[in-house]
Amino acid sequence: MDIENELIQHISYAFKSLFNHEVSPDDLALQPTRKEFEGNYTFVLFPYLKVTRLSPEESGKKLGAFLQQELPFVSGFNVIKGFLNISLSESHWIQVFNDILRQQDFGRLPANGEKVMVEYSSPNTNKPLHLGHLRNNFLGYAVSEILKANGYDVIKANLVNDRGIHICKSMVAYQHLANGETPESSGLKGDHLAGKYYVLFDREYKRQQEELVLAGMDNEEAKKNAPWMLEAQKMLILWEKGDPEVVSLWKTMNSWVYAGFEQTYRKMGVDFDKMYYESDTYLLGKDIVAEGLEKGVFFKKENGSVWVDLSEEGQDEKLVLRGDGTSVYITQDMGTADLKYRDYQISRSVYVVGNEQDYHFDVLFNIMRKLGRPYGAGLYHLSYGMVDLPSGRMKSREGTVVDADDLMQEMVDTARLHTQELGKIDGFSQEEAEALYEDLGLGALKYFLLKVDPKKRMLFNPEESIEFQGNTGPFIQYTHARISAILRKADQIGLDYTVDSLEGLEYIGETEKNLIILLHDYEKKLTTAAQEYAPSVIAQYLFDLSKEYNRFYAELPIFSETKGQLQSFRVALSKQVAKTIRIGMKLLGIHVPEKM
RNA sequence: GGUCCUGUAGCUCAAUUGGAUAGAGCAACUGCCUUCUAAGCAGUAGGUUUCAGGUUCGAUUCCUGACAGGAUCACCA
Numbered sequence: 001m002d003i004e005n006e007l008i009q010h011i012s013y014a015f016k017s018l019f020n021h022e023v024s025p026d027d028l029a030l031q032p033t034r035k036e037f038e039g040n041y042t043f044v045l046f047p048y049l050k051v052t053r054l055s056p057e058e059s060g061k062k063l064g065a066f067l068q069q070e071l072p073f074v075s076g077f078n079v080i081k082g083f084l085n086i087s088l089s090e091s092h093w094i095q096v097f098n099d100i101l102r103q104q105d106f107g108r109l110p111a112n113g114e115k116v117m118v119e120y121s122s123p124n125t126n127k128p129l130h131l132g133h134l135r136n137n138f139l140g141y142a143v144s145e146i147l148k149a150n151g152y153d154v155i156k157a158n159l160v161n162d163r164g165i166h167i168c169k170s171m172v173a174y175q176h177l178a179n180g181e182t183p184e185s186s187g188l189k190g191d192h193l194a195g196k197y198y199v200l201f202d203r204e205y206k207r208q209q210e211e212l213v214l215a216g217m218d219n220e221e222a223k224k225n226a227p228w229m230l231e232a233q234k235m236l237i238l239w240e241k242g243d244p245e246v247v248s249l250w251k252t253m254n255s256w257v258y259a260g261f262e263q264t265y266r267k268m269g270v271d272f273d274k275m276y277y278e279s280d281t282y283l284l285g286k287d288i289v290a291e292g293l294e295k296g297v298f299f300k301k302e303n304g305s306v307w308v309d310l311s312e313e314g315q316d317e318k319l320v321l322r323g324d325g326t327s328v329y330i331t332q333d334m335g336t337a338d339l340k341y342r343d344y345q346i347s348r349s350v351y352v353v354g355n356e357q358d359y360h361f362d363v364l365f366n367i368m369r370k371l372g373r374p375y376g377a378g379l380y381h382l383s384y385g386m387v388d389l390p391s392g393r394m395k396s397r398e399g400t401v402v403d404a405d406d407l408m409q410e411m412v413d414t415a416r417l418h419t420q421e422l423g424k425i426d427g428f429s430q431e432e433a434e435a436l437y438e439d440l441g442l443g444a445l446k447y448f449l450l451k452v453d454p455k456k457r458m459l460f461n462p463e464e465s466i467e468f469q470g471n472t473g474p475f476i477q478y479t480h481a482r483i484s485a486i487l488r489k490a491d492q493i494g495l496d497y498t499v500d501s502l503e504g505l506e507y508i509g510e511t512e513k514n515l516i517i518l519l520h521d522y523e524k525k526l527t528t529a530a531q532e533y534a535p536s537v538i539a540q541y542l543f544d545l546s547k548e549y550n551r552f553y554a555e556l557p558i559f560s561e562t563k564g565q566l567q568s569f570r571v572a573l574s575k576q577v578a579k580t581i582r583i584g585m586k587l588l589g590i591h592v593p594e595k596m
Numbered sequence: 597g598g599u600c601c602u603g604u605a606g607c608u609c610a611a612u613u614g615g616a617u618a619g620a621g622c623a624a625c626u627g628c629c630u631u632c633u634a635a636g637c638a639g640u641a642g643g644u645u646u647c648a649g650g651u652u653c654g655a656u657u658c659c660u661g662a663c664a665g666g667a668u669c670a671c672c673a
Contacts, residue, residue: 029612031612031615032612034616034617036617037616042616044615046615046653046654049653056653080616081616082615082653083615083616124673161673164672164673165673166673278673303671305671314599315599316599319670319671322671323671324671328670328671328673329672332673354667355601355666355667356667357667358600358601358667358668359599359600359667360668360673362600383601385601385602385666385667386666386667388666392666393666418635422634422635424635440635448608452609453609453610455601455602456601456602456609457601457602457666458609459608461607461608464607464608464622467608467621467622467635468635469622469635469636470620470621470622470635471610471621471622472621474635475635475636477635478633478635479636481633482632482633484633485632485633486632486633489632490632521612524612525612528612536610540610540620543621544620547620550637551636551637553632553633553637554628554636554637557631557632558632560631560632574632595633596633596635
């Protein structure tokens, strides 16, 4: 049994035998002792003074003495104010470390038989990916990996928005202005090519509006009647009818975009198990509307439009089907929710989508639950905050968008510059050096975006490049590279640092004990990260672990240490820290180098 | 206007879910490379946790109300 549980169990026994009072272990909680006090675990006494009918000091002493007597691994305790600080014996921590070393599957929890789908990325095919998408993709990927490590069977899905009026806009502009331009002829990446025409559409559309307004039309009318807008709407109708010419152009442009996305995804290091396309799913959901009407969950208004009343849930009435029988956004999402379930029988479904859609997903989930879907309770919107620039929100029309491809390339270039300045590439081949720059640049970027609590919006300042020092990806990568050097040396001199070589180890120092405690915490953090869908929990932990390791590295010698098993122990400890960093960073999609 | 989210050091972020003297990084300043990688380590300085009330042994955390920023509230997606 886990030590913490055992302590809690015995605190519960103590209440029973000392004070004749039942407290369920579930209601008891320990917390790590703060650094400035002696001890490993702290039990807060205040809530139980009514039970003990003693002063905080007396209560603490009685409990502490009981625990020390009952549990061999409790080496001591102290009571300060209302806090009982419990110390565990040195040999216990050594034992914990040995157990971790023996654990084959450290950092991976057993399969729990639950299937979960994580939908993320979900790009539009009319423009390239930007910084906001990077946060989305890194989050979605990391959450998927974290869930896997927690024993879930994870399906990573991408629902591509490949149709609709915005796609037609790019197509209209292309027809007018492109002269048959292709990615090959222009050297433009396919997604950037489509994006170019989307911007050109908008420019011309604005110009046309102004023209109409000058001719005396009011603003709203001008928006509706600008020639290119009328063309785009006409094209959408033709597309829905399957007009060969329109469909052919649509297919061609989309294929360019997918080739571009493919390249970007590869650079980002993300992948998907299942692709959904809105061109396949946009008609879904109408059968659910019918079902909802039958069940009385939905109702019809005079003009034939269908609504759901969510006032019980504290929300408004919401349209689910237009008066003319056509779908709205949520109709399709209802259908897709069912489709996902039909495809995979998932018990949980996670949507990684920005917080601007909070309301939409609240409504969607409420509807699916009202309809009694078996996966209803497992629906979860992983809502993340926008990435803002110092000037505010990114606006594609104002050209303030930070492009994903550009930013990743800049990060790699910065890493190259930085590394060369430090003169750290001796003995690297050209390919090794480039691979390192890639790892460092992307590591810095991913860590930067993942260390922050997902639901908070965050600031990105293009003027100040992302750091490589302090609480950063490269700091953690550097720690791993340092340890790798130690392991290389240990192997070179033929040092034995297997578990068996540690037999008889009796004394370890404070910093070493802190590292063991941190290693012991890893699986707890892993669980928390999954429960909260928060890669930031892992990121923060890895920083703390690296920080503590670097202190150890500076404080204590390894190869000049001669006392007992200390040398082997320190190498084994280093190795385990490196392993934890490696598997933890892998969850974040960050590769750690052996040398840097 | 209604609803939701956010507000912590100059800046970017933490704070084990109500616990002890609110912690890191960046920027500034001071030390440490002739010993395993200085992208590091140690230290100094930096706070009325936006404000005002309340709940209680105890509040950055929960409640109420201001203030500030953001999102959202279409027969758009």
